[in-house]
Amino acid sequence: MANSGSEPLVQADNEIRGHLPEPPNDNDLASRLLVSQVASKLRDMIIQDHLKPGTRIRERQLSELLNVSRTPLREAIRILVSERLVHSLPNRGAVVASPNMQEVRQLLEVLGTLEALGGQLAAEFASNERIEEILALHHEMLSAFYRKDKLAYFKLNQAIHKSIVAAGGNGVLVDTHAQLNARLYRIRYISNQRDDRWHEAVAQHEQIADALKARDAARLTTLMRDHIGHTWVKVNSVEA
Amino acid sequence: MANSGSEPLVQADNEIRGHLPEPPNDNDLASRLLVSQVASKLRDMIIQDHLKPGTRIRERQLSELLNVSRTPLREAIRILVSERLVHSLPNRGAVVASPNMQEVRQLLEVLGTLEALGGQLAAEFASNERIEEILALHHEMLSAFYRKDKLAYFKLNQAIHKSIVAAGGNGVLVDTHAQLNARLYRIRYISNQRDDRWHEAVAQHEQIADALKARDAARLTTLMRDHIGHTWVKVNSVEA
DNA sequence: TCGACTCGTTTGGCATACAATTTTTAACGA
DNA sequence: TCGTTAAAAATTGTATGCCAAACGAGTCGA
Known part of the structure; x- marks a missing residue:
């Protein structure tokens, strides 16, 4: 665990526009896994507009922000891709989906x-x-x-x-x-x-x-x- | 690419029981990525009963079988988990799902x-x-x-x-x-x-x-x- | 018989390396 | 000034080694 102690995965975002409410978190069996936590966090960030549609997800940058390594972050991204919350562009990573x-x-x-x-x-x-x-x-x-x-x-x-x-x-x-x-x-x-x-x-x-x-x-x-x-x-x- | 040339990802399985037909392969935009290929392969193996329900997925073993490293395999597994084709047991990996x-x-x-x-x-x-x-x-x-x-x-x-x-x-x-x-x-x-x-x-x-x-x-x-x-x-x- | 302990195996996660590709920057010429 | 091309930097995709934690199967002792 790179995320020791009780500090949150992500710094509080003081510039939230609409202050979207936190969405429901499903109590997965595997939610103790870091991947699941990261996926939930990403899901929330997307859903709450902290990660705006069209935003390109840079792995290193985001992994530093979330205080995890690239490995669990990438696996989390795969999950979101299969949930269609982000798109995957080969060799260009993932971008936050914006439904037309x-x-x-x-x-x-x-x-x-x-x-x-x-x-x-x-x-x-x-x-x-x-x-x-x-x-x-x-x-x-x-x-x-x-x-x-x-x-x-x-x-x-x-x-x-x-x-x-x-x-x-x-x-x-x-x-x-x-x-x-x-x-x-x-x-x-x-x-x-x-x-x-x-x-x-x-x-x-x-x-x-x-x-x-x-x-x-x-x-x-x-x-x-x-x-x-x-x-x-x-x-x-x-x-x- | 660990999979050089034209050899197939997996050796032909001569002991197929019912010889299930190959399922549809969606031409994903990102299907040139190894992860997508592995995920498709796994999906097929599960759907066609080459990987039977309840089978525990051993990462190293399967990665050798598929001739890829653990990294893309693990990402592929996450995808299948989110598709509910396999279950994830924390610290015990993944097992092929068998719907009751x-x-x-x-x-x-x-x-x-x-x-x-x-x-x-x-x-x-x-x-x-x-x-x-x-x-x-x-x-x-x-x-x-x-x-x-x-x-x-x-x-x-x-x-x-x-x-x-x-x-x-x-x-x-x-x-x-x-x-x-x-x-x-x-x-x-x-x-x-x-x-x-x-x-x-x-x-x-x-x-x-x-x-x-x-x-x-x-x-x-x-x-x-x-x-x-x-x-x-x-x-x-x-x-x- | 049963519980506690040990030990080998596997997963979860991190870090690093490196090739391929993309993006950015810089230089250049019209 | 503007577009084009080439070089440099950054990023992704994959492989690999490493280690700690968790689990499971024995093993041992009571």
């Missing part, structure tokens, strides 16, 4: 389908406790909405979607959803900040909560899919 | 949803040429069926599903589908060999072909999803 509009649309299309499935499964199989937890998150989110606390709203929104998918009990679905979602995290955060259609989204969440409470699988399925469509409108209007 | 019944079911559930989406998109947006290509594959598959050529049938079946998904024009969907499908390739091949329900599957494929030809998106969507259900029955009956 077409790719965002495709991601949302797939995500919508996955969330629809998640909603269906959740309505059918989730325990009552699970559902109540989600409803609790929903009301927290409403609270954030009325407080106009965009950051809290964003985080709770993410948590709700993740929870619904998780409530379906399909681990493969959870993983796949998480991986695709990571590629949109940053762009969603940005579009969330400037969104002037909060009401619509909140209204949709109300319906989602109702359908979940009623365990109306069919309705929840279509609601989840349509809800993603709204996201596309948001993102598209910002980026266009 | 629950995981297979979850994989099929997600795959079914993705293929349903693929079918819908294909029916809506595919070019006529694309559709005709798929129909051609379909008839080839019928031919293999009547010849009782299980291997050809299997390969054509895979090709058809892949083509339908690809015809939708959603690259993210294609990638996601391929990744999940890889985890089922081996188990599907095995169950295909002992399947005594060919007729049902072929009948379903007939319907799928019809729906595609008619560009009936709604019908194709449900057909694709139900078709996967049939796969589950097949796999489950074999494994149970």
